[in-house]
Amino acid sequence: MAVKLMQGNEACAEGxxxxxxxxxxxxxxxxxxxxxxxxxxxLPQVGxxxxxxxxxxxxxxxxxxxxxxxxKAMTATSGPGFSLMQENIGYAAMAEIPxxxxxxxxxxxxxxxxxxxxxxDVMQSRWGTHGDHxxxxxxxxxxxxxxxxxxxxxxxSEKYRTPVILLMDEVIAHMRxxxxxxxxxMIEVTERISTDVPAEWYFPYDEAASDVPxxxxxxxxxxxxxxxxxxxxxxxxxxxxxxINPWLxxxxxxIERGLGEIIMVEEEWTKGARTVVVAYGCTVRSARHxxxxxxxxxxxxxxxxxxxxxxxAEEVIEQVARTARRIIVPELNRGQLALEVERVAGRNxxxxxxRADGEMLTPQQILAAIEEK
Amino acid sequence: MKxxxxxxxxxxxxxxxxxxxWCAGCGIGIVMHAIIRAVDRLGLDKDEVAMIxxxxxxxxxxxxxxxxxxxxxxxxxxxxxxxxxxxxPEMKVIVVMxxxxxxxxxxxxxxxxxxxxxxxxxxxxxxxxYGMTGGQYSPTTPIGGLTTTAPYGNIEQPxxxxxxxxxAGAAFVARSTVYHAIELDRLIGQAxxxxxxxxxxxxxxxxxxxxxLNKLGTPVDMMxxxxxxxxxxxxxxxxxxxxxxxxxxxxxFVDRDIPEYTELYDQVIERAQAA
Ligand SMILES: Cc1ncc(C[n+]2csc(CCOP(=O)(O)OP(=O)(O)O)c2C)c(N)n1
Ligand code: SF4
Ligand SMILES: [Mg+2]
Numbered sequence: 001m002a003v004k005l006m007q008g009n010e011a012c013a014e015g016x017x018x019x020x021x022x023x024x025x026x027x028x029x030x031x032x033x034x035x036x037x038x039x040x041x042x043l044p045q046v047g048x049x050x051x052x053x054x055x056x057x058x059x060x061x062x063x064x065x066x067x068x069x070x071x072k073a074m075t076a077t078s079g080p081g082f083s084l085m086q087e088n089i090g091y092a093a094m095a096e097i098p099x100x101x102x103x104x105x106x107x108x109x110x111x112x113x114x115x116x117x118x119x120x121d122v123m124q125s126r127w128g129t130h131g132d133h134x135x136x137x138x139x140x141x142x143x144x145x146x147x148x149x150x151x152x153x154x155x156x157s158e159k160y161r162t163p164v165i166l167l168m169d170e171v172i173a174h175m176r177x178x179x180x181x182x183x184x185x186m187i188e189v190t191e192r193i194s195t196d197v198p199a200e201w202y203f204p205y206d207e208a209a210s211d212v213p214x215x216x217x218x219x220x221x222x223x224x225x226x227x228x229x230x231x232x233x234x235x236x237x238x239x240x241x242x243x244i245n246p247w248l249x250x251x252x253x254x255i256e257r258g259l260g261e262i263i264m265v266e267e268e269w270t271k272g273a274r275t276v277v278v279a280y281g282c283t284v285r286s287a288r289h290x291x292x293x294x295x296x297x298x299x300x301x302x303x304x305x306x307x308x309x310x311x312x313a314e315e316v317i318e319q320v321a322r323t324a325r326r327i328i329v330p331e332l333n334r335g336q337l338a339l340e341v342e343r344v345a346g347r348n349x350x351x352x353x354x355r356a357d358g359e360m361l362t363p364q365q366i367l368a369a370i371e372e373k
Numbered sequence: 374m375k376x377x378x379x380x381x382x383x384x385x386x387x388x389x390x391x392x393x394x395w396c397a398g399c400g401i402g403i404v405m406h407a408i409i410r411a412v413d414r415l416g417l418d419k420d421e422v423a424m425i426x427x428x429x430x431x432x433x434x435x436x437x438x439x440x441x442x443x444x445x446x447x448x449x450x451x452x453x454x455x456x457x458x459x460x461x462p463e464m465k466v467i468v469v470m471x472x473x474x475x476x477x478x479x480x481x482x483x484x485x486x487x488x489x490x491x492x493x494x495x496x497x498x499x500x501x502x503y504g505m506t507g508g509q510y511s512p513t514t515p516i517g518g519l520t521t522t523a524p525y526g527n528i529e530q531p532x533x534x535x536x537x538x539x540x541a542g543a544a545f546v547a548r549s550t551v552y553h554a555i556e557l558d559r560l561i562g563q564a565x566x567x568x569x570x571x572x573x574x575x576x577x578x579x580x581x582x583x584x585x586l587n588k589l590g591t592p593v594d595m596m597x598x599x600x601x602x603x604x605x606x607x608x609x610x611x612x613x614x615x616x617x618x619x620x621x622x623x624x625x626f627v628d629r630d631i632p633e634y635t636e637l638y639d640q641v642i643e644r645a646q647a648a
Contacts, residue, residue: 023460044645049459049638054485058452061445061482065425065456068443069464073456091446218441219461221420225436227444236389236436237444 002181008146008172009034011179012102013042015150016074018187021100022048023073025062027055027081030114031170032104035076056081060088063099067092068226070217072154076102080111082121082128089163090129091228096161096205096215096251098192100153104168105281105332107358116358117170119281122336125165126310132248134255136160136262137310139167141284143177149307155190156262160254161212167309169332171282171360199223203233207246211254255311264307265316269295273302275370276324278317278341280306283330283361290366301370312340321345328353328369330361377410383439384409384419390437395430398592400551400577404498405434407554407575408467411562412440422465425454427479429471430504430579440467448478451486454493462492462635465565472499473511476532480512487541490569491634496561497534497572500579508582519586534574539627544569546627550576552599553623560625569633576603576621 006014012035016024024043026036036052043050048071053059059075066073077085082103092099105121107113121128125137136156140146150166157164195202195214199222206213213233216222229237230244238244255262269291270276279287284305294301304320306313317340321327327345329338330353338352353369355361385391395401412422422440426432428447435442441464445453454468475483475497486493502520503509510520512532519526538546545567547560557575564571578584578595589595603621606612615622 023456025456041645044638044642045648047642047646049642051455051459051638053452053455054481057449058455058482058485061449061452062456062459064445065443065453065458066460067456068453069457069460071460073460087446088449217461218423218443218457219421219464223419223439223441225442225444227436228446229444234389 001183001186004179004181005176006143006179007034007174007176008140008143008168009104009174010038011143011147012076012150012166012168013038014181015147016100016154017042017046018147018184018189019072019151019154020189021072021074021154022046023063023066023071024048024075025051025053025059025066025073026075026077027053027059029078029081031106031173032076032078032102034173035102056084057088060085060101064088064092064097067097067099068218072098072158074100074102076104078104078106079108079121082124086128090131090133092163093129093133093135093251094228095226098157098161099163100150100157100166101163102166102168104170104173106170107356113358115170117282117332117360118356118358119169119283119332119336120356121167122309122331122333125167134162134252135310136162136164136255136308137167138164138264138307139281139309140172140307141281141305143172143175144179145307146172147179147181151187151189155188158192159190159212160258161215162255167281169282204235205231205247206233207250211250211257259311262308263311263313263316265313266305266307267316268303268305270302270304270320272300273324274300275326275328276302276304276320277328277330277366277370278304278306279330280309280337283332286361286363287330287366289363290370293363293367294370299370309337314344317341317344321349325349326351328366330366330369332356332361380413381406381409384413386437386439393437394433396581398580399430400500401431401434401498403551403554404469404496404557404575404577405437407558407561408496409438410558411565414558414562415565417465421463422467423457424467424469425450425457426469427471427474428505429474431469431471431498432474434469448474449482450474451479451482451493451495455486455491458491458493459635459638465494466492467494467496467565469496469498471504472497472501472513472534473503476512476534476537484537484541487538487543487570487572489634490542490544490631492568493570494561494564495570495572497574498577499534499574500577500583501531502579502583504579504582508579508586518583520583521586535572535626538572542570542631543572543627544629544631545571545625547572547625548574548576549623550599550603550621552596553603556605556623563625567628569631
């Protein structure tokens with residue numbers, strides 16, 4: 001174990017290397033550039049490859065191509081680039097190609113507030129690409145968590161053959177904190193499920209095998225077809241209802257079956273709490289501070305920290321809503337995850353605390369919501 | 374000839390995907406056969422060949438051939454292929470695109486793939502129109518051409534694909550037509566063998582959309598046009614004057630040895646590991 005002082009962006013890059021990422025394609029954009037810069041230096045050191053593409057559409061495309069070639073692959077961007085990537089994120093979901101997309105959120109819409117923190121991409125990370133699709137979105141609230149969640153993002157993406165989005169924010173990306181980097185053998189790394197069945201028996205989308213069918217890389221003797229069109233078990237385009245519906249059901253089911261491990265939540269002081277603050281990303285830090293201050297004033301307050309934003313932690317929120325009278329959702333946006341909390345806990349219980357002007361929410365603002373009658 | 378046909382047959386997913394979706398008389402199938410003949414002549418193992426396409430009538434080609442095949446998103450085939458080539462430099466990666474796919478929505482990727490000189494073989498089936506979406510003007514539609522979105526005649530300059538590829542840095546650039554099927558497969562073979570980014574413009578036609586709108590006749594008439602209005606040049610200097618006469622000039626226009634991207638990247642790895 002090594003203790004290091006590092007930025008969130010660097011921790012993300014190191015997490016990627018530790019997870020086995022060996023390909024990165026990206027396009028510079030504040031506040032995500034640090035990830036590309038770190039990986040441009042680090043990847044070739046470990047025999048991996050880095051490429052700066054001509055834009056973000058090309059970046060995610062190259063990442064998917066590399067993943068099809070067998071490499072664990074990642075890209076990193078911020079709002080404007082994340083918008084450009086959406087079509088191909090859908091491609092990865094449709095073709096079930098593992099990949100990790102880091103979005104270091106900044107103030108939007110459009111060019112917005114390039115250097116200011118924001119959590120404005122929560123809904124885009126869920127529904128940014130068109131059409132129904134499953135997705136996993138993780139969001140770290142510290143530099144150390146960034147390292148671990150990056151590893152986790154790769155593990156989930158390989159295990160479930162799905163794009164995984166790591167939703168960071170400007171604060172976490174640029175903040176320096178002490179991180180205890182675990183040694184390689186302490187890190188659990190998941191590898192893609194492959195197969196060695198004879199090529200003529202291999203079906204890249206066969207649900208008989210598993211909800212997550214084995215994926216063989218191009219160039220290994222299994223010649224098959226990949227498309228963004230709806231496809232049959234062999235990967236060929238289909239219009240047959242008896243092939244479309246099973247596909248749709250399976251890709252959602254494969255994530256649903258994994259919810260137990262995919263949904264990562266940490267509860268602090270929630271037992272018996274009258275008021276619970278539900279937070280994620282950089283806002284967790286102000287929220288925790290506010291909760292402590294409120295506890296000093298003898299309020300029964302707890303904190304739910306969401307590390308997984310999507311799929312949404314419905315059961316946890318349901319549980320909390322059974323005992324808590326009020327749920328406070330602080331976010332650096334005009335209320336995005338709050339919509340989900342309201343859906344589960346009911347609108348009457350939920351108080352939103354929002355800020356979308358590029359400034360952080362202060363503990364005092366959250367405290368005020370806790371103290372509100 | 375029988376033997377040639379049998380060879381092509383061995384490369385098709387004939388049990389699974391036929392009949393194909395192209396209109397009877399379309400030129401895209403000829404390009405597909407030319408690619409197969411080139412691969413066969415070079416003696417490549419099917420497992421080491423990848424065919425990657427974007428979206429369009431041309432984009433449907435990979436589904437029919439027994440390689441590692443990937444039908445990506447509109448315009449982005451070269452970017453997907455770049456990622457694959459970087460992690461599998463030993464593979465022969467053939468990228469097939471329509472003119473709109475390669476030069477409108479994918480124009481940026483086209484010039485940058487050429488600039489990097491990454492070892493991909495880009496085959497542009499230039500039918501001078503958006504075939505799949507029903508005949509809208511593309512970046513290679515001639516001035517004055519009628520399309521569904523240029524009902525009064527196209528006013529936009531067409532892109533000279535080969536000049537663009539040369540200026541952007543491609544190592545190999547050639548053009549032929551779907552009438553000249555044998556010549557086409559020779560050029561494609563050279564392109565696949567070339568180290569670096571290689572481009573073959575396969576001039577085709579779309580009788581269903583552009584041909585009908587501009588009263589250019591049957592596929593046979595459109596083929597005859599390619600036959601009668603194209604010339605082969607051996608000396609690239611000859612090319613300009615022939616083009617000015619309105620001819621479709623066929624031949625190899627660029628063939629140069631410049632460092633290939635994945636090989637250069639191997640040097641990056643060496644430098645990084647030495648440090
Ligand atoms: C992002 C996006 N925009 C538009 C389309 C619709 N579209 C499908 S094919 C095509 C044009 C095809 O023309 P070309 O690339 O020349 O191929 P051809 O069909 O002529 O072979 C368009 C615009 C799409 N599929 N995706
Ligand atoms: S629409 Fe045109 S390009 Fe498409 S298959 Fe028919 S003839 Fe060929
Ligand atoms: Mg076309």
